[in-house]
Amino acid sequence: MTTTVTRLFDIDLPIIQGGMIWCSGWRLAAAVSNAGGLGLLGAGSMTPELLEEHIRKCKAATGKPFGVNLPLIYSRVEEQIDVVIRKGVAIVFTSAGNPATWTPRLKEHGIIVVHVIPNVKSALKCEKSGVDAVVAEGFEAGGHNGREETTTFTLIPLIREAVNLPLIAAGGIATGRGLLAALALGADGVQMGSRFVASEESSAHDAFKQKVVDTEDGGTFLSLKAVMPVRLIRNRFLTEVMDMELKGALPEELKQFLGKGRAKLGMFEGDTDEGELEIGQVAALIHDIKPAAKIIHDIMAEFESAKAELRAL
Protein backbone atom coordinates (compact mmCIF):
# COMPACT_ATOMS: atom_id res chain seq x y z
CA MET A 1 0.00 0.00 0.00
CA THR A 2 1.30 3.45 -0.92
CA THR A 3 0.43 6.66 0.93
CA THR A 4 2.35 9.86 1.68
CA VAL A 5 3.42 8.17 4.92
CA THR A 6 4.85 5.02 3.33
CA ARG A 7 6.71 7.23 0.81
CA LEU A 8 8.07 9.56 3.50
CA PHE A 9 9.60 6.70 5.49
CA ASP A 10 10.19 4.31 2.57
CA ILE A 11 8.20 1.52 4.21
CA ASP A 12 5.71 -1.04 2.84
CA LEU A 13 2.74 -0.48 5.16
CA PRO A 14 1.40 2.72 6.79
CA ILE A 15 1.67 1.21 10.28
CA ILE A 16 3.90 2.85 12.86
CA GLN A 17 4.65 1.37 16.24
CA GLY A 18 4.48 4.12 18.84
CA GLY A 19 7.67 4.82 20.78
CA MET A 20 6.63 4.06 24.35
CA ILE A 21 8.51 4.30 27.62
CA TRP A 22 9.54 0.93 29.08
CA CYS A 23 7.90 -1.06 26.27
CA SER A 24 9.63 -0.34 22.99
CA GLY A 25 13.29 -1.22 22.79
CA TRP A 26 15.28 -2.53 19.83
CA ARG A 27 13.61 -5.97 19.76
CA LEU A 28 10.14 -4.52 19.18
CA ALA A 29 11.24 -1.73 16.82
CA ALA A 30 13.28 -4.13 14.66
CA ALA A 31 10.44 -6.68 14.54
CA VAL A 32 7.95 -4.05 13.38
CA SER A 33 10.32 -2.64 10.77
CA ASN A 34 11.18 -6.11 9.50
CA ALA A 35 7.45 -6.79 9.09
CA GLY A 36 7.03 -3.77 6.80
CA GLY A 37 5.93 -1.12 9.29
CA LEU A 38 8.00 1.51 11.05
CA GLY A 39 9.44 0.60 14.44
CA LEU A 40 10.32 3.32 16.96
CA LEU A 41 12.63 3.18 19.95
CA GLY A 42 10.99 4.83 22.95
CA ALA A 43 13.77 7.03 24.29
CA GLY A 44 11.69 8.51 27.12
CA SER A 45 12.81 5.79 29.51
CA MET A 46 16.44 5.56 28.31
CA THR A 47 19.60 7.36 29.31
CA PRO A 48 21.54 8.68 26.31
CA GLU A 49 23.98 5.78 26.79
CA LEU A 50 21.19 3.19 26.75
CA LEU A 51 19.58 4.85 23.73
CA GLU A 52 22.90 4.54 21.87
CA GLU A 53 23.04 0.84 22.68
CA HIS A 54 19.45 0.31 21.45
CA ILE A 55 20.15 2.16 18.21
CA ARG A 56 23.22 -0.02 17.62
CA LYS A 57 21.30 -3.24 18.31
CA CYS A 58 18.32 -2.14 16.22
CA LYS A 59 20.61 -1.45 13.26
CA ALA A 60 22.10 -4.91 13.62
CA ALA A 61 18.64 -6.49 13.77
CA THR A 62 17.06 -4.79 10.75
CA GLY A 63 18.18 -3.29 7.48
CA LYS A 64 14.81 -1.51 7.21
CA PRO A 65 14.07 2.08 8.29
CA PHE A 66 13.34 2.63 11.98
CA GLY A 67 13.11 5.73 14.17
CA VAL A 68 13.43 7.13 17.67
CA ASN A 69 10.72 8.78 19.75
CA LEU A 70 12.03 11.64 21.87
CA PRO A 71 9.73 13.16 24.51
CA LEU A 72 11.00 16.75 24.57
CA ILE A 73 10.26 17.20 28.29
CA TYR A 74 12.95 14.64 29.19
CA SER A 75 15.76 16.36 31.11
CA ARG A 76 18.56 14.87 28.99
CA VAL A 77 16.90 15.40 25.62
CA GLU A 78 19.80 17.48 24.28
CA GLU A 79 22.23 14.62 24.86
CA GLN A 80 19.75 12.22 23.26
CA ILE A 81 19.59 14.46 20.21
CA ASP A 82 23.40 14.35 20.02
CA VAL A 83 23.17 10.55 20.08
CA VAL A 84 20.59 10.27 17.27
CA ILE A 85 22.64 12.66 15.13
CA ARG A 86 25.94 10.90 15.82
CA LYS A 87 24.44 7.45 15.18
CA GLY A 88 22.85 8.58 11.91
CA VAL A 89 19.24 7.88 12.88
CA ALA A 90 17.12 8.88 9.86
CA ILE A 91 13.72 9.39 11.51
CA VAL A 92 12.82 11.12 14.79
CA PHE A 93 9.35 11.44 16.34
CA THR A 94 9.17 14.21 18.93
CA SER A 95 6.40 14.62 21.49
CA ALA A 96 5.41 16.48 24.65
CA GLY A 97 7.05 19.80 23.81
CA ASN A 98 7.40 22.62 21.30
CA PRO A 99 8.27 21.44 17.77
CA ALA A 100 10.00 24.77 17.09
CA THR A 101 12.75 24.07 19.65
CA TRP A 102 14.60 21.11 18.13
CA THR A 103 13.21 20.61 14.63
CA PRO A 104 15.72 22.97 12.91
CA ARG A 105 18.71 21.20 14.51
CA LEU A 106 17.42 17.77 13.48
CA LYS A 107 16.54 18.95 9.94
CA GLU A 108 20.07 20.38 9.54
CA HIS A 109 21.29 16.81 9.79
CA GLY A 110 18.80 15.56 7.20
CA ILE A 111 16.62 13.82 9.75
CA ILE A 112 12.91 13.31 9.02
CA VAL A 113 11.03 14.94 11.91
CA VAL A 114 7.51 13.95 12.98
CA HIS A 115 5.73 15.60 15.89
CA VAL A 116 2.87 14.26 18.02
CA ILE A 117 -0.05 16.70 18.43
CA PRO A 118 -3.44 16.82 20.21
CA ASN A 119 -5.01 19.87 18.50
CA VAL A 120 -5.16 22.15 15.46
CA LYS A 121 -3.01 24.87 17.02
CA SER A 122 -0.11 22.45 17.42
CA ALA A 123 -0.57 21.23 13.84
CA LEU A 124 -0.16 24.78 12.54
CA LYS A 125 2.91 25.21 14.73
CA CYS A 126 4.38 22.02 13.26
CA GLU A 127 3.86 23.26 9.73
CA LYS A 128 5.59 26.54 10.61
CA SER A 129 8.48 24.71 12.29
CA GLY A 130 9.32 22.61 9.23
CA VAL A 131 8.11 19.31 10.66
CA ASP A 132 7.71 16.61 7.96
CA ALA A 133 4.58 14.88 9.28
CA VAL A 134 2.29 14.87 12.31
CA VAL A 135 0.85 12.18 14.54
CA ALA A 136 -2.62 13.36 15.59
CA GLU A 137 -3.39 11.59 18.83
CA GLY A 138 -6.94 11.39 20.19
CA PHE A 139 -8.30 11.44 23.73
CA GLU A 140 -8.59 7.63 23.77
CA ALA A 141 -4.80 7.18 23.47
CA GLY A 142 -2.72 5.80 26.33
CA GLY A 143 -0.20 7.81 28.29
CA HIS A 144 0.05 11.59 28.12
CA ASN A 145 -2.75 13.41 26.42
CA GLY A 146 -4.02 16.86 25.44
CA ARG A 147 -6.31 19.13 27.44
CA GLU A 148 -8.88 19.62 24.66
CA GLU A 149 -9.88 15.94 24.95
CA THR A 150 -10.57 15.80 21.21
CA THR A 151 -11.13 12.21 20.10
CA THR A 152 -9.55 10.49 17.11
CA PHE A 153 -12.85 10.53 15.20
CA THR A 154 -13.02 14.32 15.36
CA LEU A 155 -9.33 15.15 15.46
CA ILE A 156 -8.24 13.45 12.22
CA PRO A 157 -10.58 15.39 9.91
CA LEU A 158 -9.80 18.63 11.80
CA ILE A 159 -6.06 18.22 11.26
CA ARG A 160 -6.67 17.15 7.65
CA GLU A 161 -8.53 20.44 7.11
CA ALA A 162 -5.85 22.52 8.84
CA VAL A 163 -2.57 21.36 7.31
CA ASN A 164 -1.21 19.61 4.24
CA LEU A 165 1.37 17.51 6.11
CA PRO A 166 1.33 13.71 5.96
CA LEU A 167 -1.07 12.72 8.75
CA ILE A 168 -0.67 9.75 11.06
CA ALA A 169 -3.69 8.87 13.23
CA ALA A 170 -3.19 7.60 16.78
CA GLY A 171 -5.48 6.70 19.65
CA GLY A 172 -8.04 3.90 19.55
CA ILE A 173 -6.38 1.97 16.72
CA ALA A 174 -5.38 -1.69 17.11
CA THR A 175 -7.11 -3.52 14.27
CA GLY A 176 -7.48 -3.66 10.50
CA ARG A 177 -10.89 -2.01 10.76
CA GLY A 178 -9.27 0.74 12.79
CA LEU A 179 -6.66 1.29 10.08
CA LEU A 180 -9.40 1.41 7.43
CA ALA A 181 -11.48 3.88 9.46
CA ALA A 182 -8.46 6.13 10.05
CA LEU A 183 -7.74 6.24 6.32
CA ALA A 184 -11.44 6.91 5.65
CA LEU A 185 -11.27 9.92 7.99
CA GLY A 186 -8.36 11.32 5.98
CA ALA A 187 -5.23 9.92 7.65
CA ASP A 188 -2.29 8.65 5.58
CA GLY A 189 -1.23 6.09 8.14
CA VAL A 190 -1.63 5.02 11.76
CA GLN A 191 0.47 4.81 14.90
CA MET A 192 -0.38 2.08 17.37
CA GLY A 193 0.99 1.83 20.89
CA SER A 194 -1.23 -0.37 23.06
CA ARG A 195 -1.46 -3.13 20.45
CA PHE A 196 2.35 -3.45 20.40
CA VAL A 197 2.65 -3.40 24.21
CA ALA A 198 0.93 -6.79 24.04
CA SER A 199 3.49 -8.21 21.60
CA GLU A 200 6.09 -10.86 22.29
CA GLU A 201 8.94 -8.49 21.49
CA SER A 202 7.78 -5.61 23.70
CA SER A 203 9.89 -5.05 26.82
CA ALA A 204 6.78 -4.55 28.94
CA HIS A 205 6.66 -6.90 31.93
CA ASP A 206 4.59 -10.03 31.28
CA ALA A 207 2.22 -9.05 34.09
CA PHE A 208 1.56 -5.70 32.36
CA LYS A 209 1.03 -7.40 29.00
CA GLN A 210 -1.51 -9.71 30.63
CA LYS A 211 -3.19 -6.72 32.26
CA VAL A 212 -3.61 -5.15 28.81
CA VAL A 213 -5.28 -8.32 27.53
CA ASP A 214 -7.56 -8.40 30.60
CA THR A 215 -8.62 -4.73 30.33
CA GLU A 216 -12.29 -4.29 29.43
CA ASP A 217 -14.55 -1.47 28.29
CA GLY A 218 -14.14 1.44 30.73
CA GLY A 219 -10.95 -0.08 32.15
CA THR A 220 -8.80 3.02 31.58
CA PHE A 221 -9.21 6.63 32.66
CA LEU A 222 -7.64 9.98 31.74
CA SER A 223 -6.49 11.15 35.13
CA LEU A 224 -4.05 13.48 36.87
CA LYS A 225 -5.38 16.44 34.90
CA ALA A 226 -4.13 18.87 37.57
CA VAL A 227 -0.55 17.65 36.99
CA MET A 228 -0.40 16.40 33.38
CA PRO A 229 -3.26 14.39 31.88
CA VAL A 230 -2.35 10.71 31.45
CA ARG A 231 -4.50 7.72 30.52
CA LEU A 232 -3.93 4.73 32.81
CA ILE A 233 -5.44 1.35 33.59
CA ARG A 234 -7.77 1.51 36.60
CA ASN A 235 -5.74 -0.31 39.26
CA ARG A 236 -5.23 0.24 43.00
CA PHE A 237 -2.84 3.13 42.32
CA LEU A 238 -5.24 4.93 39.95
CA THR A 239 -8.16 4.41 42.32
CA GLU A 240 -6.16 6.10 45.08
CA VAL A 241 -5.29 8.98 42.74
CA MET A 242 -8.95 9.38 41.76
CA ASP A 243 -9.98 9.38 45.42
CA MET A 244 -7.43 12.09 46.15
CA GLU A 245 -8.70 14.13 43.20
CA LEU A 246 -12.30 13.76 44.36
CA LYS A 247 -11.27 15.11 47.76
CA GLY A 248 -9.67 18.13 46.06
CA ALA A 249 -5.97 17.21 46.37
CA LEU A 250 -3.59 19.95 45.23
CA PRO A 251 -1.15 19.32 42.34
CA GLU A 252 1.75 19.27 44.84
CA GLU A 253 0.07 16.56 46.94
CA LEU A 254 -0.58 14.48 43.83
CA LYS A 255 3.02 14.87 42.68
CA GLN A 256 4.26 13.76 46.08
CA PHE A 257 1.99 10.70 46.05
CA LEU A 258 3.19 9.84 42.55
CA GLY A 259 6.80 9.99 43.63
CA LYS A 260 9.41 8.70 41.20
CA GLY A 261 9.48 5.56 39.10
CA ARG A 262 5.78 4.63 39.17
CA ALA A 263 5.70 3.94 35.43
CA LYS A 264 8.81 1.76 35.59
CA LEU A 265 7.36 -0.06 38.61
CA GLY A 266 4.17 -0.93 36.77
CA MET A 267 5.14 -1.37 33.15
CA PHE A 268 8.69 -2.74 33.41
CA GLU A 269 8.82 -4.35 36.84
CA GLY A 270 5.27 -5.72 36.73
CA ASP A 271 3.73 -4.31 39.90
CA THR A 272 0.27 -3.90 38.39
CA ASP A 273 -1.30 -2.75 41.68
CA GLU A 274 1.01 0.09 42.69
CA GLY A 275 2.54 0.98 39.33
CA GLU A 276 1.39 3.47 36.70
CA LEU A 277 0.09 1.49 33.70
CA GLU A 278 -0.14 3.69 30.59
CA ILE A 279 -2.48 2.24 27.99
CA GLY A 280 -5.20 3.34 25.57
CA GLN A 281 -8.95 2.63 25.66
CA VAL A 282 -8.38 0.24 22.77
CA ALA A 283 -6.85 -2.26 25.23
CA ALA A 284 -10.44 -3.50 25.56
CA LEU A 285 -10.15 -4.75 21.96
CA ILE A 286 -6.81 -6.53 22.50
CA HIS A 287 -7.29 -10.18 23.39
CA ASP A 288 -3.90 -11.80 22.88
CA ILE A 289 -0.13 -11.41 23.10
CA LYS A 290 1.55 -12.30 19.82
CA PRO A 291 4.65 -11.59 17.73
CA ALA A 292 4.75 -8.11 16.17
CA ALA A 293 4.89 -9.62 12.67
CA LYS A 294 1.71 -11.60 13.37
CA ILE A 295 0.00 -8.45 14.69
CA ILE A 296 0.77 -6.66 11.43
CA HIS A 297 -0.22 -9.65 9.31
CA ASP A 298 -3.59 -9.96 11.08
CA ILE A 299 -4.26 -6.23 10.79
CA MET A 300 -3.64 -6.27 7.04
CA ALA A 301 -5.84 -9.34 6.58
CA GLU A 302 -8.72 -7.67 8.46
CA PHE A 303 -8.10 -4.42 6.59
CA GLU A 304 -8.48 -6.14 3.23
CA SER A 305 -11.64 -8.02 4.17
CA ALA A 306 -13.26 -4.93 5.70
CA LYS A 307 -12.34 -2.93 2.60
CA ALA A 308 -14.02 -5.55 0.42
CA GLU A 309 -17.16 -5.33 2.60
CA LEU A 310 -17.28 -1.55 2.19
CA ARG A 311 -16.84 -1.90 -1.55
CA ALA A 312 -19.97 -4.05 -1.69
CA LEU A 313 -22.14 -1.36 -0.03
Added chain:
Amino acid sequence: MTTTVTRLFDIDLPIIQGGMIWCSGWRLAAAVSNAGGLGLLGAGSMTPELLEEHIRKCKAATGKPFGVNLPLIYSRVEEQIDVVIRKGVAIVFTSAGNPATWTPRLKEHGIIVVHVIPNVKSALKCEKSGVDAVVAEGFEAGGHNGREETTTFTLIPLIREAVNLPLIAAGGIATGRGLLAALALGADGVQMGSRFVASEESSAHDAFKQKVVDTEDGGTFLSLKAVMPVRLIRNRFLTEVMDMELKGALPEELKQFLGKGRAKLGMFEGDTDEGELEIGQVAALIHDIKPAAKIIHDIMAEFESAKAELRAL
Protein backbone atom coordinates in the same frame (compact mmCIF):
# COMPACT_ATOMS: atom_id res chain seq x y z
CA MET B 1 -27.39 1.63 0.20
CA THR B 2 -28.68 -1.40 2.11
CA THR B 3 -27.62 -2.35 5.64
CA THR B 4 -29.42 -4.02 8.56
CA VAL B 5 -30.34 -0.49 9.67
CA THR B 6 -31.95 0.61 6.39
CA ARG B 7 -33.88 -2.69 6.32
CA LEU B 8 -35.04 -2.37 9.93
CA PHE B 9 -36.54 1.09 9.36
CA ASP B 10 -37.33 0.68 5.64
CA ILE B 11 -35.31 3.76 4.68
CA ASP B 12 -32.97 4.53 1.76
CA LEU B 13 -29.86 5.71 3.62
CA PRO B 14 -28.36 4.61 6.96
CA ILE B 15 -28.47 8.16 8.33
CA ILE B 16 -30.51 8.90 11.44
CA GLN B 17 -31.12 12.37 12.78
CA GLY B 18 -30.71 12.31 16.54
CA GLY B 19 -33.77 13.27 18.56
CA MET B 20 -32.56 16.34 20.46
CA ILE B 21 -34.25 18.54 23.02
CA TRP B 22 -35.29 21.97 21.70
CA CYS B 23 -33.86 21.31 18.21
CA SER B 24 -35.74 18.50 16.54
CA GLY B 25 -39.42 19.06 15.99
CA TRP B 26 -41.62 17.91 13.10
CA ARG B 27 -40.03 20.25 10.51
CA LEU B 28 -36.56 18.72 10.93
CA ALA B 29 -37.73 15.12 11.33
CA ALA B 30 -39.93 15.31 8.24
CA ALA B 31 -37.17 16.94 6.17
CA VAL B 32 -34.68 14.21 7.09
CA SER B 33 -37.17 11.41 6.41
CA ASN B 34 -38.18 12.96 3.10
CA ALA B 35 -34.50 13.04 2.11
CA GLY B 36 -34.12 9.28 2.65
CA GLY B 37 -32.82 9.18 6.22
CA LEU B 38 -34.74 8.66 9.44
CA GLY B 39 -35.98 11.75 11.24
CA LEU B 40 -36.68 11.67 14.97
CA LEU B 41 -38.82 13.96 17.11
CA GLY B 42 -36.95 14.90 20.27
CA ALA B 43 -39.61 14.39 22.93
CA GLY B 44 -37.35 15.32 25.85
CA SER B 45 -38.41 18.95 25.64
CA MET B 46 -42.09 18.34 24.84
CA THR B 47 -45.15 17.88 27.00
CA PRO B 48 -47.22 14.85 25.96
CA GLU B 49 -49.70 17.29 24.37
CA LEU B 50 -46.97 19.00 22.33
CA LEU B 51 -45.51 15.63 21.32
CA GLU B 52 -48.93 14.61 20.01
CA GLU B 53 -49.11 17.78 17.93
CA HIS B 54 -45.61 17.19 16.49
CA ILE B 55 -46.44 13.61 15.59
CA ARG B 56 -49.59 14.79 13.80
CA LYS B 57 -47.71 17.48 11.87
CA CYS B 58 -44.83 15.13 11.02
CA LYS B 59 -47.27 12.59 9.57
CA ALA B 60 -48.82 15.31 7.45
CA ALA B 61 -45.41 16.44 6.21
CA THR B 62 -43.95 13.06 5.24
CA GLY B 63 -45.22 9.70 4.09
CA LYS B 64 -41.84 8.19 4.98
CA PRO B 65 -40.93 6.43 8.27
CA PHE B 66 -40.00 8.66 11.19
CA GLY B 67 -39.56 8.05 14.92
CA VAL B 68 -39.66 9.58 18.38
CA ASN B 69 -36.78 9.84 20.85
CA LEU B 70 -37.92 9.41 24.45
CA PRO B 71 -35.43 10.16 27.25
CA LEU B 72 -36.61 7.74 29.92
CA ILE B 73 -35.67 10.06 32.78
CA TYR B 74 -38.35 12.55 31.75
CA SER B 75 -41.01 12.78 34.46
CA ARG B 76 -43.96 12.38 32.07
CA VAL B 77 -42.45 9.55 30.01
CA GLU B 78 -45.38 7.21 30.73
CA GLU B 79 -47.83 9.69 29.22
CA GLN B 80 -45.50 10.16 26.26
CA ILE B 81 -45.49 6.41 25.72
CA ASP B 82 -49.30 6.45 25.73
CA VAL B 83 -49.15 9.14 23.05
CA VAL B 84 -46.76 7.27 20.74
CA ILE B 85 -48.87 4.12 21.06
CA ARG B 86 -52.15 5.94 20.48
CA LYS B 87 -50.78 7.84 17.50
CA GLY B 88 -49.35 4.68 15.92
CA VAL B 89 -45.70 5.78 15.89
CA ALA B 90 -43.74 2.87 14.39
CA ILE B 91 -40.23 3.62 15.71
CA VAL B 92 -39.11 4.73 19.19
CA PHE B 93 -35.56 5.52 20.29
CA THR B 94 -35.17 5.43 24.07
CA SER B 95 -32.25 6.90 26.00
CA ALA B 96 -31.03 7.83 29.47
CA GLY B 97 -32.63 4.96 31.34
CA ASN B 98 -33.05 1.21 31.63
CA PRO B 99 -34.16 -0.48 28.39
CA ALA B 100 -35.86 -3.25 30.38
CA THR B 101 -38.47 -0.86 31.81
CA TRP B 102 -40.46 0.17 28.74
CA THR B 103 -39.30 -2.04 25.86
CA PRO B 104 -41.84 -4.85 26.50
CA ARG B 105 -44.77 -2.39 26.52
CA LEU B 106 -43.61 -0.77 23.27
CA LYS B 107 -42.93 -4.13 21.60
CA GLU B 108 -46.44 -5.33 22.54
CA HIS B 109 -47.72 -2.62 20.24
CA GLY B 110 -45.41 -3.67 17.40
CA ILE B 111 -43.14 -0.67 17.81
CA ILE B 112 -39.48 -0.93 16.72
CA VAL B 113 -37.40 -0.05 19.81
CA VAL B 114 -33.85 1.32 19.64
CA HIS B 115 -31.87 2.21 22.76
CA VAL B 116 -28.91 4.59 23.13
CA ILE B 117 -25.92 3.11 24.99
CA PRO B 118 -22.44 4.21 26.13
CA ASN B 119 -20.90 0.83 27.03
CA VAL B 120 -20.84 -2.95 26.53
CA LYS B 121 -22.84 -3.67 29.68
CA SER B 122 -25.78 -1.63 28.38
CA ALA B 123 -25.55 -3.36 24.99
CA LEU B 124 -25.96 -6.74 26.65
CA LYS B 125 -28.89 -5.41 28.67
CA CYS B 126 -30.51 -4.19 25.44
CA GLU B 127 -30.16 -7.60 23.83
CA LYS B 128 -31.78 -9.21 26.88
CA SER B 129 -34.61 -6.67 26.91
CA GLY B 130 -35.65 -7.37 23.31
CA VAL B 131 -34.45 -4.06 21.89
CA ASP B 132 -34.26 -4.11 18.05
CA ALA B 133 -31.10 -2.03 17.56
CA VAL B 134 -28.65 0.08 19.55
CA VAL B 135 -27.14 3.52 19.11
CA ALA B 136 -23.58 3.36 20.49
CA GLU B 137 -22.67 6.90 21.44
CA GLY B 138 -19.06 7.91 22.04
CA PHE B 139 -17.51 10.38 24.48
CA GLU B 140 -17.32 13.06 21.77
CA ALA B 141 -21.11 13.26 21.45
CA GLY B 142 -23.05 16.31 22.58
CA GLY B 143 -25.42 16.36 25.53
CA HIS B 144 -25.60 13.60 28.11
CA ASN B 145 -22.83 11.05 28.07
CA GLY B 146 -21.55 7.91 29.78
CA ARG B 147 -19.10 7.72 32.67
CA GLU B 148 -16.67 5.31 30.95
CA GLU B 149 -15.75 8.07 28.45
CA THR B 150 -15.28 5.47 25.70
CA THR B 151 -14.88 7.18 22.33
CA THR B 152 -16.66 6.28 19.11
CA PHE B 153 -13.48 4.82 17.62
CA THR B 154 -13.20 2.28 20.44
CA LEU B 155 -16.87 1.85 21.31
CA ILE B 156 -18.18 0.76 17.89
CA PRO B 157 -15.91 -2.31 17.52
CA LEU B 158 -16.51 -3.20 21.19
CA ILE B 159 -20.29 -3.21 20.74
CA ARG B 160 -19.91 -5.06 17.42
CA GLU B 161 -18.01 -7.80 19.29
CA ALA B 162 -20.53 -7.95 22.14
CA VAL B 163 -23.93 -8.14 20.42
CA ASN B 164 -25.51 -9.08 17.09
CA LEU B 165 -28.03 -6.22 17.05
CA PRO B 166 -28.06 -3.65 14.23
CA LEU B 167 -25.54 -1.05 15.35
CA ILE B 168 -25.87 2.69 14.85
CA ALA B 169 -22.75 4.78 15.57
CA ALA B 170 -23.09 8.23 17.16
CA GLY B 171 -20.67 10.85 18.40
CA GLY B 172 -18.18 12.67 16.18
CA ILE B 173 -20.05 12.04 12.92
CA ALA B 174 -21.11 14.90 10.64
CA THR B 175 -19.58 14.12 7.24
CA GLY B 176 -19.43 11.50 4.50
CA ARG B 177 -15.96 10.47 5.66
CA GLY B 178 -17.40 10.02 9.16
CA LEU B 179 -20.15 7.78 7.79
CA LEU B 180 -17.55 5.73 5.88
CA ALA B 181 -15.31 5.40 8.94
CA ALA B 182 -18.24 4.33 11.14
CA LEU B 183 -19.18 1.60 8.65
CA ALA B 184 -15.50 0.56 8.44
CA LEU B 185 -15.48 0.14 12.25
CA GLY B 186 -18.45 -2.21 11.99
CA ALA B 187 -21.51 0.04 12.34
CA ASP B 188 -24.59 -0.49 10.16
CA GLY B 189 -25.57 3.17 10.17
CA VAL B 190 -24.99 6.48 11.91
CA GLN B 191 -26.92 8.92 14.06
CA MET B 192 -26.00 12.58 13.80
CA GLY B 193 -27.18 15.28 16.16
CA SER B 194 -24.89 18.33 15.97
CA ARG B 195 -24.89 18.39 12.16
CA PHE B 196 -28.70 18.66 12.10
CA VAL B 197 -28.78 21.36 14.81
CA ALA B 198 -27.15 23.56 12.18
CA SER B 199 -29.87 22.87 9.60
CA GLU B 200 -32.49 25.28 8.35
CA GLU B 201 -35.33 23.12 9.65
CA SER B 202 -33.99 22.66 13.16
CA SER B 203 -35.90 24.53 15.87
CA ALA B 204 -32.66 25.63 17.54
CA HIS B 205 -32.44 29.41 17.93
CA ASP B 206 -30.48 31.08 15.12
CA ALA B 207 -27.92 32.35 17.65
CA PHE B 208 -27.29 28.77 18.81
CA LYS B 209 -26.98 27.52 15.21
CA GLN B 210 -24.41 30.25 14.55
CA LYS B 211 -22.56 29.30 17.74
CA VAL B 212 -22.30 25.71 16.43
CA VAL B 213 -20.79 26.98 13.18
CA ASP B 214 -18.34 29.17 15.13
CA THR B 215 -17.20 26.39 17.50
CA GLU B 216 -13.59 25.36 17.00
CA ASP B 217 -11.32 22.53 18.08
CA GLY B 218 -11.52 22.23 21.88
CA GLY B 219 -14.66 24.38 21.97
CA THR B 220 -16.76 21.85 23.90
CA PHE B 221 -16.21 20.09 27.20
CA LEU B 222 -17.76 17.13 29.04
CA SER B 223 -18.68 18.77 32.30
CA LEU B 224 -20.96 18.44 35.34
CA LYS B 225 -19.69 14.92 35.99
CA ALA B 226 -20.72 15.17 39.65
CA VAL B 227 -24.34 15.70 38.60
CA MET B 228 -24.74 14.00 35.19
CA PRO B 229 -22.01 14.26 32.54
CA VAL B 230 -23.03 16.54 29.68
CA ARG B 231 -21.00 17.93 26.75
CA LEU B 232 -21.52 21.66 26.26
CA ILE B 233 -20.07 24.54 24.31
CA ARG B 234 -17.56 26.54 26.38
CA ASN B 235 -19.48 29.75 27.04
CA ARG B 236 -19.75 32.03 30.08
CA PHE B 237 -22.10 29.60 31.81
CA LEU B 238 -19.81 26.58 31.30
CA THR B 239 -16.77 28.57 32.41
CA GLU B 240 -18.56 29.41 35.66
CA VAL B 241 -19.50 25.75 36.15
CA MET B 242 -15.90 24.67 35.53
CA ASP B 243 -14.64 27.27 38.03
CA MET B 244 -17.08 25.95 40.62
CA GLU B 245 -15.94 22.39 39.95
CA LEU B 246 -12.29 23.39 40.28
CA LYS B 247 -13.11 24.90 43.67
CA GLY B 248 -14.71 21.61 44.72
CA ALA B 249 -18.40 22.55 44.50
CA LEU B 250 -20.77 19.89 45.80
CA PRO B 251 -23.39 18.32 43.48
CA GLU B 252 -26.13 20.20 45.35
CA GLU B 253 -24.41 23.55 44.78
CA LEU B 254 -24.00 22.77 41.09
CA LYS B 255 -27.65 21.76 40.79
CA GLN B 256 -28.71 24.99 42.43
CA PHE B 257 -26.52 27.05 40.09
CA LEU B 258 -27.95 25.20 37.10
CA GLY B 259 -31.48 25.96 38.17
CA LYS B 260 -34.25 25.21 35.69
CA GLY B 261 -34.52 25.88 31.99
CA ARG B 262 -30.84 26.50 31.15
CA ALA B 263 -31.01 24.29 28.06
CA LYS B 264 -34.16 26.02 26.78
CA LEU B 265 -32.57 29.40 27.52
CA GLY B 266 -29.51 28.61 25.42
CA MET B 267 -30.70 26.37 22.64
CA PHE B 268 -34.26 27.59 22.06
CA GLU B 269 -34.25 31.19 23.31
CA GLY B 270 -30.74 31.97 22.04
CA ASP B 271 -28.98 33.23 25.17
CA THR B 272 -25.61 31.78 24.20
CA ASP B 273 -23.84 33.27 27.24
CA GLU B 274 -26.01 32.06 30.11
CA GLY B 275 -27.70 29.08 28.49
CA GLU B 276 -26.66 25.42 28.37
CA LEU B 277 -25.56 24.64 24.79
CA GLU B 278 -25.47 20.89 24.18
CA ILE B 279 -23.31 20.00 21.19
CA GLY B 280 -20.70 17.42 20.14
CA GLN B 281 -16.97 17.91 19.49
CA VAL B 282 -17.76 17.54 15.79
CA ALA B 283 -19.20 21.08 15.81
CA ALA B 284 -15.63 22.10 14.94
CA LEU B 285 -16.15 20.39 11.56
CA ILE B 286 -19.49 22.09 10.86
CA HIS B 287 -19.07 25.28 8.85
CA ASP B 288 -22.52 26.12 7.53
CA ILE B 289 -26.24 26.09 8.17
CA LYS B 290 -28.12 24.43 5.33
CA PRO B 291 -31.31 22.50 4.55
CA ALA B 292 -31.43 18.96 5.95
CA ALA B 293 -31.79 17.52 2.43
CA LYS B 294 -28.62 19.32 1.34
CA ILE B 295 -26.77 18.03 4.42
CA ILE B 296 -27.69 14.47 3.48
CA HIS B 297 -26.89 15.02 -0.20
CA ASP B 298 -23.42 16.41 0.63
CA ILE B 299 -22.69 13.59 3.06
CA MET B 300 -23.51 10.96 0.45
CA ALA B 301 -21.39 12.72 -2.21
CA GLU B 302 -18.39 12.84 0.15
CA PHE B 303 -19.04 9.24 1.21
CA GLU B 304 -18.90 8.03 -2.39
CA SER B 305 -15.73 9.94 -3.26
CA ALA B 306 -13.95 8.84 -0.06
CA LYS B 307 -15.00 5.25 -0.75
CA ALA B 308 -13.51 5.49 -4.24
CA GLU B 309 -10.25 6.82 -2.73
CA LEU B 310 -10.06 3.87 -0.32
CA ARG B 311 -10.72 1.45 -3.16
CA ALA B 312 -7.64 2.78 -4.96
CA LEU B 313 -5.33 2.03 -2.01
